[in-house]
Amino acid sequence: MEDRRVRVRFAPSPTGPLHMGGVRTALYNYLFAKKHGGDFLLRIEDTDQTRYVPGAEDYVVDALNWCGMTIDEGASVGGENGPYRQSERKPMYRQYVEQLIESGNAYYGFDTPEELTMMRERLKAAGMAAPQYNAVTRSGMQNSLTLPAAEVEKRLAQGDPYIVRVKMPRNEEVKFEDSIRGWVSVNTNNLDDKVLFKSDGMPTYHLANVVDDYLMNISHVIRGEEWLPSAPLHVLLYRFLGWSDLMPKFAHLPLILRPDGNGKLSKRDGDRLGFPVFPANWKNPETGEQSSGYRERGYYPGAFTNMLAFLGWNPGTTQELFSMDELIAAFSLERVGKAGAKFDFDKTNWFNQQYLRMYSGVELASQLQPFLKAENLSAETHYTAAVCDLMKERATFVEDILTEGRYFFEAPTSYDEKTIKKKWKEHTPAILSELSDLLKDLPTFDAENIGACFKSFLEAKALGFGAVMPGFRVSVTGLGAGASMNEISALLGKEEVLKRIERALTILKK
């Protein structure tokens, strides 16, 4: 059993865009699988046809691909254990349901939804907080445990709608070892007779999940903490089906919480606080509602997954920047924390900034190209690359290089008012004019010479940097602050710099 091949699955329900919490669950599964040379499967849990949202499955695959997780088996890539959509596995579940009924671990239920509601209302009125369909209440309901056998036969034969429930045993401790939480123990008296098979002929999550994990030979179930309360039911199901020996190991991940206040992270929080909660943009096909994603906001997939990996896990060292391969090498479930983690958007941006810096000017130039194009700007590649090299230290996103360095691609159309008000003095035009003449005569217009020229000019005129530089900068860039003016000027070239100064002098005068 110890040398069992590691096979894990990520099993989302296609009811909408994949939430970043889901991406993290997928990531931990992926890291764990790859760490142990195992398989990462994607299974679509679409047993609830009423909640199916078109496009959601493609979205999951797209998001996983963007994040750099390769799916070994799944509907999109195939595999030997398919189909990988539960809706397509519908015929496979029935025999296991029947097996459970025959062994006395499950039974038919004929109660209508209305009767169920009435039962709950009645018990609530009698003072019961959360009425359950369990060993106590099932005796008063219509099911194959209370109805005469003949009646059950008759109802089934005439095609009355029915469901199948698990027959939860009385007063039994169900124990299992969670890789993250240790031993978890629950008494079956606190569990109810969960529906395993719905009247539409589809299994519920509980049954489908256990059957498919068994059939797909899943070795480890790594999923969100929201599943912890139903894990004992799953353990019981493995036992009832005679599969205890092949039961996967469980690991229940802590949740990602809201940055402020309490509760788990939701789409609402992102809207309210101004950050995406989805990996990529999503448009609800029914309402047309748009949700923004990290990809379109300009985050690098590596930065996004790196950030996600650290939300609940740490390597035990002080290293924080990890490539996917490094993550795979360092990952272990033992180092996943037990407590929920509040999402920190600042840290996400910090990760992106770190990733951006690792690119060369040339690489950044090609990343910047679409943004330039969108603004109808263009430049030689080597020029854009040089701009990126100069500007990358002050950018979090590639786009920042353009928004903060637009003057590299077109002459300023306006001049920063604050700087003009504070630094554009009466004598500024005369000074700039003189400086301009000096720059004109420079034989080599590079940063070093410009700097030297500037310095000697200041010395000759007995002026401080503050008397000349701000005016020079605002004339050329339109801004009050930024990268080294020597570098900027050299990049722009003599002709352009002189032209801009001249233009500023005519517009600003004084």
Next chain:
RNA sequence: GGUCCGUUCGUCUAGGGGUUAGGACUCAUGGUUUUCAUCCAUGCAACAGGGGUUCGAUUCCCCUACGGACUACCA
């Protein structure tokens, strides 16, 4: 309400019976820079509370408080 899970700086976390309780993000200050950013340095800032066990508990145990998840013919 019940069941289960959890609780170290504002946030992510390391640590673990004896530590000046460490790192990162954020924030503040100083240095570098013509300026801004970067970078460097420094600072602010935490073991939820109460009982045990122990020579000694932040660490182990119990209780309380607080937080979270679950409590559908949803996953």
